[in-house]
Amino acid sequence: xxxxxxxxxxxxxxxxxxxxxxxxxSTLLVGAALAIVSVSYDSNTGWKLVxxxxxxxxxVIAYFIIFVASWFILYLLNAKDATDIYSExxxxxxxxxxxxxxxxxxxxxxxxxxxxxxxxxxxxxxxENLKLELVFxxxxxxxxxxxxxxxxxxxxxxxxxxxxxxxLYYYTGQRTINAHISESIxxxxxxxxxxxxxxxxxxxxxxxxxxxxxxxxxxxxxxNGNINRLFALLDMKKVAEIKNVAFSPMRLSDVPIHPKxxxxxMGTVDFSR
Numbered sequence: 001x002x003x004x005x006x007x008x009x010x011x012x013x014x015x016x017x018x019x020x021x022x023x024x025x026s027t028l029l030v031g032a033a034l035a036i037v038s039v040s041y042d043s044n045t046g047w048k049l050v051x052x053x054x055x056x057x058x059x060v061i062a063y064f065i066i067f068v069a070s071w072f073i074l075y076l077l078n079a080k081d082a083t084d085i086y087s088e089x090x091x092x093x094x095x096x097x098x099x100x101x102x103x104x105x106x107x108x109x110x111x112x113x114x115x116x117x118x119x120x121x122x123x124x125x126x127x128e129n130l131k132l133e134l135v136f137x138x139x140x141x142x143x144x145x146x147x148x149x150x151x152x153x154x155x156x157x158x159x160x161x162x163x164x165x166x167x168l169y170y171y172t173g174q175r176t177i178n179a180h181i182s183e184s185i186x187x188x189x190x191x192x193x194x195x196x197x198x199x200x201x202x203x204x205x206x207x208x209x210x211x212x213x214x215x216x217x218x219x220x221x222x223x224n225g226n227i228n229r230l231f232a233l234l235d236m237k238k239v240a241e242i243k244n245v246a247f248s249p250m251r252l253s254d255v256p257i258h259p260k261x262x263x264x265x266m267g268t269v270d271f272s273r
Contacts, residue, residue, distance in 0.1 A: 022071035030063045086157045089165060090125055090132050092206070092213045095273060097121045099136070101220060102267025117141075121271070131155065134169055143230050145176045164205040167216060172197040172223075177230065184233060186251045194230070194252065197223040200269055216271040221264040228266070229255040 038050055099121045122135045134152040138144055154170040174193050182191045202218030222228050232255050240247040 018071055018074045021074055022067050025070040026063055026067035029066055030059060034059060089157060093123050094125055097271045097273045099271050101269040143177055145178055164203055166201055166203050169200045184249045186249050194226050196226055199223055214273055218269055220266050220269045222266050223264055225257055228257050
């Protein structure tokens with residue numbers, strides 16, 4: 001199974017797709033030329049395929065040249081298609097950032113369940129499609145366990161009529177939560193894993209010539225509500241601690257979301273460097 005997964009990842013890569021397309025093109029062209037010079041019809045023996053000896057080496061060389069030429073042309077065409085009006089903007093954003101974001105306050109206990117946090121982030125350009133990716137380092141998070149990276153690949157832009165740009169990003173996937181939270185959750189599956197779905201939007205101004213964008217600000221949203229429920233669960237445990245009563249584990253779907261968070265707005269987010 002691991003072999004087939006690696007094979008699938010290879011086939012899905014843009015360079016592999018171009019190579020396969022070039023292989024098909026060169027095979028069709030050389031095959032057609034081969035048929036023209038090698039296929040003949042005889043009234044006694046019928047159709048037959050005989051490659052003239054003098055053409056064998058020529059066909060091999062032609063096949064190789066056509067394959068390389070096809071792959072190069074396809075590569076140039078794809079590179080041109082991947083370049084759009086926002087390519088210059090992407091160049092202005094790539095690099096290392098510090099992302100400061102607001103999380104949730106306990107609506108019942110009035111305690112700060114999770115203070116405003118700062119996380120390192122790298123914005124890079126994917127060489128396969130020339131699109132932006134946001135790579136976050138997850139460490140010492142109040143909810144999620146430490147992990148290598150959280151990679152956000154769905155990143156887009158739009159030009160604002162009042163000037164400047166808006167960067168939009170979206171992420172959905174499974175995340176592993178901290179043990180002190182998972183032990184308070186009843187789940188039919190793995191209580192350590194939950195699905196999250198987030199969306200963010202930040203605005204920034206285009207800088208002057210030969211300058212980089214140094215700050216972006218906006219808001220981020222918890223679309224499926226699970227992050228809000230985790231913070232509400234932490235808050236309920238805080239209330240139980242204040243009242244000195246035992247907290248009973250519950251399903252995450254049963255954790256109530258405070259009305260102030262019904263709009264999924266988790267608060268502000270700022271990118272700076």
